Amino acid sequence: MYKYDKYDQAIVDARVEEFRDQAARRIAGALTEDQFKPLRLKNGLYLQLHAYMLRVAIPYGTLDSRQMRMLGHIARKYDRGYGHFTTRQNLQYNWIKLEEAADILADLASVEMHAIQTSGESIRNVSSDQYAGAAADEIADPRPWAELIRQATTFHPEFSYLPRKFKIAVTAAEEDRAAIRLHDIGLKLVRNGAGELGFEVYIGGGMGRTPFVAPLIRPFLPAEHLFSYCEAALRVWNRWARRDNIHKQRIKILVHDLGQEEFTRQVEEEWQAILPNQSDVPMVEFDRIAAYFVDPPFEAGAPDEIDRSDPDFALWVDQNVVAHKAPGYAIVNISLKPIGGIPGDASAEQIELMADLAERYSFDELRVTHAQNIVLPHVRKADLYALWQTLSENGLAEANLDLISDIIACPGLDYCSLANARSIPIAQKLSQRFGDDRQREIGELKLKISGCINACGHHHAGHIGILGVDRKGTENYQLLLGGSGAEDASLGKITGPGFDEDGIVDAVEKATQVYLDRREEGERFLDTYRRVGMEPFKEAIYG
Amino acid sequence: MDKAHILPANASGLRFRDDPVHEEPAVTLDAFLTQPNATAVRVEAGEDARRLIPHFDRLALVEVDFPRFRDGRGYSSAKILREAGYTGELRAAGDVLVDQMLFMRRVGFDSFVPNAPVDEAVLAATLARYDFVYQPAADAAVPVWKLRHG
Numbered sequence: 001m002y003k004y005d006k007y008d009q010a011i012v013d014a015r016v017e018e019f020r021d022q023a024a025r026r027i028a029g030a031l032t033e034d035q036f037k038p039l040r041l042k043n044g045l046y047l048q049l050h051a052y053m054l055r056v057a058i059p060y061g062t063l064d065s066r067q068m069r070m071l072g073h074i075a076r077k078y079d080r081g082y083g084h085f086t087t088r089q090n091l092q093y094n095w096i097k098l099e100e101a102a103d104i105l106a107d108l109a110s111v112e113m114h115a116i117q118t119s120g121e122s123i124r125n126v127s128s129d130q131y132a133g134a135a136a137d138e139i140a141d142p143r144p145w146a147e148l149i150r151q152a153t154t155f156h157p158e159f160s161y162l163p164r165k166f167k168i169a170v171t172a173a174e175e176d177r178a179a180i181r182l183h184d185i186g187l188k189l190v191r192n193g194a195g196e197l198g199f200e201v202y203i204g205g206g207m208g209r210t211p212f213v214a215p216l217i218r219p220f221l222p223a224e225h226l227f228s229y230c231e232a233a234l235r236v237w238n239r240w241a242r243r244d245n246i247h248k249q250r251i252k253i254l255v256h257d258l259g260q261e262e263f264t265r266q267v268e269e270e271w272q273a274i275l276p277n278q279s280d281v282p283m284v285e286f287d288r289i290a291a292y293f294v295d296p297p298f299e300a301g302a303p304d305e306i307d308r309s310d311p312d313f314a315l316w317v318d319q320n321v322v323a324h325k326a327p328g329y330a331i332v333n334i335s336l337k338p339i340g341g342i343p344g345d346a347s348a349e350q351i352e353l354m355a356d357l358a359e360r361y362s363f364d365e366l367r368v369t370h371a372q373n374i375v376l377p378h379v380r381k382a383d384l385y386a387l388w389q390t391l392s393e394n395g396l397a398e399a400n401l402d403l404i405s406d407i408i409a410c411p412g413l414d415y416c417s418l419a420n421a422r423s424i425p426i427a428q429k430l431s432q433r434f435g436d437d438r439q440r441e442i443g444e445l446k447l448k449i450s451g452c453i454n455a456c457g458h459h460h461a462g463h464i465g466i467l468g469v470d471r472k473g474t475e476n477y478q479l480l481l482g483g484s485g486a487e488d489a490s491l492g493k494i495t496g497p498g499f500d501e502d503g504i505v506d507a508v509e510k511a512t513q514v515y516l517d518r519r520e521e522g523e524r525f526l527d528t529y530r531r532v533g534m535e536p537f538k539e540a541i542y543g
Numbered sequence: 544m545d546k547a548h549i550l551p552a553n554a555s556g557l558r559f560r561d562d563p564v565h566e567e568p569a570v571t572l573d574a575f576l577t578q579p580n581a582t583a584v585r586v587e588a589g590e591d592a593r594r595l596i597p598h599f600d601r602l603a604l605v606e607v608d609f610p611r612f613r614d615g616r617g618y619s620s621a622k623i624l625r626e627a628g629y630t631g632e633l634r635a636a637g638d639v640l641v642d643q644m645l646f647m648r649r650v651g652f653d654s655f656v657p658n659a660p661v662d663e664a665v666l667a668a669t670l671a672r673y674d675f676v677y678q679p680a681a682d683a684a685v686p687v688w689k690l691r692h693g
Contacts, residue, residue: 007675007687014673021668022642030662031642038613039642121613151677151687157649158622158680161615239619243588277626279679285688 001062001365002147002292004112011154012109015116019043020102027098041120042160045101049417052096054104055118060128060146060170061089061368063113065355068366070111072351078104083351085336085344087408087458088167089127089368090118094415116154121162123153123234127169129177130369133293134377136325140197142172142189144290145226148281152227159234163241163249166234167206179370179485181205181214182461184251185230190220197223203233204255204263205489207455212252213489215260217267225271228280232271236263295326296363296378302328303382313388316399319440321384330381332362334374334391335398335406339435340428343409344372353394361387370485371408371446373401403439404447404512405431408458412451412468413475419451421468421475429505434512442512445525448483461485463526464511465492466504477504481511481537482529493534496542510540557661558654560632565604585636592620596627605629607652609637618650625651625681641665645673651681 004012019039026036040046044055056071063071071091075083078100079093086092096104108114118125126146133141149168153159159166171178172189180186186202198220205214221229237251255263304327308314322331334354336344346354354374358366361383362376369375379387391397400406407430410416412423426449434442448462452469459465465480476498483492499507512525514537519528529537558564567583575584576594583604586592595602605624607617621633632654635647639657644666647655655661676684 005691007690010675011673011677011687018669018672021665025665030665035612035640035642121615154677155646155673156678157646158618159615160646161613161618161643163615235619239591239616243614243616273623273626277679281688282692284692288691 001064001143002059002289008151009109009112012112012114012116015043015114016102016105016109019105023098023102038120038161040101042117042122043101043105044115044118045096045098046119047417048094048415049413050415051094052098052101053415054093054096054101054115055086056091056093056108056113056115057118057125058090058113058368059150060126060132060143061130061370062132062143063366063368064364065359065366067111067113068355068358069352070107070113072348072355074104074107075348075351081348082345083348084342084411085346085368085372085374087370087372087410087456088118088125089130089370090125091368092411094411119165121164122160123156123162123166123168126150126153127167127178127183127370129171129173130367130375131177131322131331131377132172132367133295134324134329134331135173136323137175138171138173138189139191140172140189141290141293142170142187144286144293145187145189145223146170147289147292148286149227149230152279152281153230159231159238162234162238163243164246164251166237166251168230174487176485176487176489177369179458179461179489181489182207182211182458182485183214185233186214187226189223192220199223199226201229203267204252204260206250206252207458207460208250209247209453209455210250210253211455211460211491212256213491214252215255217260217264224283224286225275225280228274228277229267229271231279232267232274235274236266236270240266296365298326298329298378299380302326302380304328306381306384310385312392312399313385316388316397317384319399319403320401324378326378328381330379330384332376332379332384332387333369333401334376334396335400336373336396337400337406337431338395338398339400339405339431341431342424343407343427346374350394350396353390354396357387357390371402371406373406400435400439402444402446403434404442404445404464404508405435405439406446407431408446408448408462410450410452410457412449412457416451416456418454419468420453420470421451421477423449423451423457423466423468426466426468426477426501426504429501430508433505433509438512442516443524445512446484447508458485459483460491461489462492463524463529464508466508467494469498471498475501477501479504479507479511479541481534482526484526495534495538507541511537514540556654556656557663557666558632559648560653562632565632567604569604569606586617586620588614588616588620590620592623593627595624595629599627599629599631602629602631604632604634606634606636606656609635609639612638612640612643618646621647621652622650622681641669645669649676649680649682649684
């Protein structure tokens with residue numbers, strides 16, 4: 001994985017001192033809260049309901065054991081012993097003091113990490129496929145391109161006071177594990193007929209209160225022009241987006257208002273104007289970055305057999321272990337969704353344990369997934385049983401990847417100042433309701449919960465989505481069906497009137513029963529829904 | 544790093560140029576385009592700075608308005624003018640705060656008329672803080688990818 005050189009380190013170190021100075025000026029009263037807010041947000045520091053929240057960038061979700069250990073250390077030293085892994089492959093701490101924020105950034109910088117642009121109206125942490133470099137179905141590792149974007153978008157002087165936040169995702173596989181079409185820019189690495197590398201460029205997707213699946217703006221962008229084309233799109237948006245209504249300022253709204261054809265024309269024209277600036281990162285630099293992402297030294301002839309005699313282990317292998325490109329190796333998903341737990345939370349001890357396991361079993365590498373789980377990308381099949389035993393002893397072996405209890409949930413009203421309703425208790429009740437053999441009978445079902453219309457819990461993209469709203473002062477939960485963040489991206493539709501806390505759990509149960517009654521051979525919940533439509537579900541839920 | 548001069552015409556302004564201060568008042572973009580003798584123009588956020596490109600030969604001062612410091616349209620206006628070869632004075636005016644001035648310098652602004660006075664010690668520290676940058680812009684800073692590969 002990527003390692004900082006003296007330039008990267010100097011930039012991150014300077015940022016720590018800049019933020020230390022800004023926070024000191026705020027505390028001394030030289031900056032108003034209104035002036036300070038965008039500065040702290042550009043460093044991932046939010047003011048939440050009870051305390052400051054700090055969001056740490058984990059670029060494209062990749063980190064090593066030294067970095068993971070530091071995340072555990074910070075959880076213990078500055079927070080209440082927990083970290084929360086997020087849908088942007090980042091980590092959040094919920095109990096931070098402003099006076100200590102710069103010290104945390106300094107600790108992060110000591111292990112080549114930062115919180116730059118994890119919030120605010122800036123280009124956010126770039127996300128990617130959590131199986132990058134290990135997946136059997138990718139044409140190349142997308143992470144060198146993600147790192148190139150990380151650097152080029154860090155402190156971009158023209159694009160640091162944007163109309164709204166801006167999110168970029170990169171993938172290189174047929175199966176879309178990064179939800180690229182629900183991003184401001186989604187990039188899929190492809191080869192053209194001549195065998196050259198390039199990108200399919202999708203622009204204008206997003207969730208929030210006005211969700212859109214991004215249209216394909218350019219079917220083939222030569223890879224060496226990746227950044228200048230992103231700049232062109234950013235410039236068209238920065239200049240012509242609305243600035244009068246915060247809810248209508250994302251690029252998806254501009255794409256929608258101009259129409260795909262006119263938006264594309266303007267981006268292409270701007271790109272021609274930008275090309276002479278030579279702002280594209282040269283390929284010699286790409287090659288330097290890519291050299292950090294070569295395969296680890298996989299052991300030739302590593303045994304391909306797995307001893308499945310322990311049934312609990314076999315269950316976990318079937319659910320949480322995924323095919324690897326190298327013979328004798330596997331990709332391991334560590335579920336952070338224990339039945340009845342808080343989705344995405346891990347204790348300092350669990351974080352440190354996962355660091356140890358990565359060092360011992362996975363060439364020192366971990367990934368954070370947008371579904372709020374952890375991946376050990378390169379595990380020898382011969383080591384799986386020992387690994388599983390250690391995970392089991394530490395509450396990290398829940399065998400529920402992509403099942404109904406593998407829930408994405410935002411922090412909701414338990415923490416978030418924007419939320420209208422709690423998300424976490426709904427997730428806990430649902431996982432308790434289904435967290436037995438029933439979830440296995442149901443099979444793949446992606447359930448996603450947001451505590452407000454901003455959709456941080458990706459409810460639009462859930463096979464089943466739940467949206468918490470405020471209805472005359474009480475929490476009310478709407479049910480959505482049929483969303484997908486994958487290569488078959490679609491937006492869920494609301495079933496009808498909302499429910500209270502227990503009612504929404506019952507409604508989900510009724511929806512799953514319709515599926516079980518009507519599914520045909522090989523169909524997932526989503527497939528059955530797409531085949532039979534909303535009506536049978538409505539009947540069962542409201543009838 | 545770069546050094547500011549106080550704008551003599553306006554005690555709260557800062558200028559990073561050595562040439563004499565331009566005396567003529569800036570007119571609106573529409574007025575500038577219809578008055579062939581005008582030499583200074585004020586561009587509002589949301590106006591298309593590219594309309595000035597045919598008139599660089601008579602243009603000595605472009606003032607870009609920042610109605611709110613969080614409104615970043617003016618950064619693109621400045622960068623576009625510098626990319627197109629404009630070398631005259633480029634001024635950021637309005638809700639311009641010290642913590643935004645580094646990026647403003649990078650996109651090509653070389654004078655500032657902020658609504659509220661700027662602490663010059665903080666400004667000096669801000670402009671000197673970063674030794675390296677990741678992208679080329681309208682200033683002289685060399686992106687690290689160029690430093691890495693000579």
